[in-house]
Amino acid sequence: MTSNTRVVVIGAGLAGARLARRLDELGVPALLVGEEEHHPYNRVLLAEVLAGRYSPEVIALPAPTGRTGPIRAQVTGIDRAARTVHCADGSRIDYGTLVLATGSNPVLPPLRGLFTPDHVLPEGVHAFRTMDDCLGLSKAVRPGLRAVVIGGGLLGVSAARALARRGTQVVLAQQSERLMERQLDPSASRLVERHLTALGVEVHTECRVRDVRCVGGAVRSVEMADGYALDADLVVLACGVHPRTGLAGDAGLAVHKGILVDDELRTSDPHIRAIGDCAQHGGTVYGLAAPALEQADTLAELLSGNTAARYTGTRSLTRLTLTGQDSLDLAAFGETVPRPGDDVVQLADATRGTYRKVVVRDDRLVGGVLVGELGTVGALARAWEGAEPLPADGGPLLHLLTNDGGS
Numbered sequence: 001m002t003s004n005t006r007v008v009v010i011g012a013g014l015a016g017a018r019l020a021r022r023l024d025e026l027g028v029p030a031l032l033v034g035e036e037e038h039h040p041y042n043r044v045l046l047a048e049v050l051a052g053r054y055s056p057e058v059i060a061l062p063a064p065t066g067r068t069g070p071i072r073a074q075v076t077g078i079d080r081a082a083r084t085v086h087c088a089d090g091s092r093i094d095y096g097t098l099v100l101a102t103g104s105n106p107v108l109p110p111l112r113g114l115f116t117p118d119h120v121l122p123e124g125v126h127a128f129r130t131m132d133d134c135l136g137l138s139k140a141v142r143p144g145l146r147a148v149v150i151g152g153g154l155l156g157v158s159a160a161r162a163l164a165r166r167g168t169q170v171v172l173a174q175q176s177e178r179l180m181e182r183q184l185d186p187s188a189s190r191l192v193e194r195h196l197t198a199l200g201v202e203v204h205t206e207c208r209v210r211d212v213r214c215v216g217g218a219v220r221s222v223e224m225a226d227g228y229a230l231d232a233d234l235v236v237l238a239c240g241v242h243p244r245t246g247l248a249g250d251a252g253l254a255v256h257k258g259i260l261v262d263d264e265l266r267t268s269d270p271h272i273r274a275i276g277d278c279a280q281h282g283g284t285v286y287g288l289a290a291p292a293l294e295q296a297d298t299l300a301e302l303l304s305g306n307t308a309a310r311y312t313g314t315r316s317l318t319r320l321t322l323t324g325q326d327s328l329d330l331a332a333f334g335e336t337v338p339r340p341g342d343d344v345v346q347l348a349d350a351t352r353g354t355y356r357k358v359v360v361r362d363d364r365l366v367g368g369v370l371v372g373e374l375g376t377v378g379a380l381a382r383a384w385e386g387a388e389p390l391p392a393d394g395g396p397l398l399h400l401l402t403n404d405g406g407s
Helices: 014-025 043-050 131-140 154-165 186-198 246-250 289-303 377-386 395-402
Strands: 007-010 030-034 075-079 084-087 092-094 097-100 104-106 125-127 146-150 169-173 202-204 209-215 218-224 229-231 234-237 241-243 259-261 272-274 279-281 317-322 328-334 343-349 354-361 364-371
Touching (some): 146 154, 146 229, 154 234, 186 354, 259 272
Parallel strands (some): 007 030, 125 234, 146 169
Antiparallel strands (some): 209 218, 317 328, 354 364
């Protein structure tokens, strides 16, 4: 394929790797360019690697069969006029269509003492976003070590649980009033907190970390806003992510929260597309695996000649499955907190630690949350995605909540 027609994909995460593989299957050669030395992997499963359940090889993504890469290179700039990307080693890569799948970066909170004078994280302080982050943290972990996880969202819960499974004394510090507040309602959050507490994790909510204290370049404690200090040999930053848009912004592409794209995943430059965590479509930056994969599949169809293909958004479901003897399964979709006038159906079993709840508005399923047994999640998600009116007698909805054959 000549250089002025080829597809170049920058970013070998879930979205970029999926796109390269689908293009390969559709007979469209593409070049996949990634920064990391590791083979493309499923970032969603990094916590299982940290917990010691999986080796890095187990979470590797399927490789394309054709010559699609990945090649390892750090892209430093885009020359839109010449349709060329510049790499840190001085090399250049020509493209006909460029796809930005640059993902996201971890949010590093503005804490005193977080960085050394050389602007690097002190010894013992770890972000938790990449395989290198995971392997570095895994190497540092040993039984009895004191770890503070900052952030009680999906990533923080996963990291705290993984560290506890490795025998670490874990404190989870969450600034808001409950865990995973973006996805879960208060009842589901309490079940997740109970699960972590049973593993020995000490959970602090409504707790803002102010300061990281280091001695000799290594972390020793973190200080809360109220002055209370927690001893720490390890600090894990799980404070969320933000879209990685620097390349796009420097190249003059339209950027808001993410790189702005239309229904064809096209940016403000007709020769550049964007997918995954870095893309903003219809006002939304999803930051989840399912939309990234759907965008990749849609773009593969478009680039292979299916001009009718369109990406119109994803009604995304958040699912967390942490395996093992003390497994944790949860799923949430749509609006889990009802508005006035909404109907709510809840089933809870405190003994088994299970919880199921759906929110119905104007005879339509608008959201739900499940913790514990997820046998019904598939049927509930399909009813939600279909947005069809539910039968007036409510029988089928109760069946969806209780029938474990629905997944």
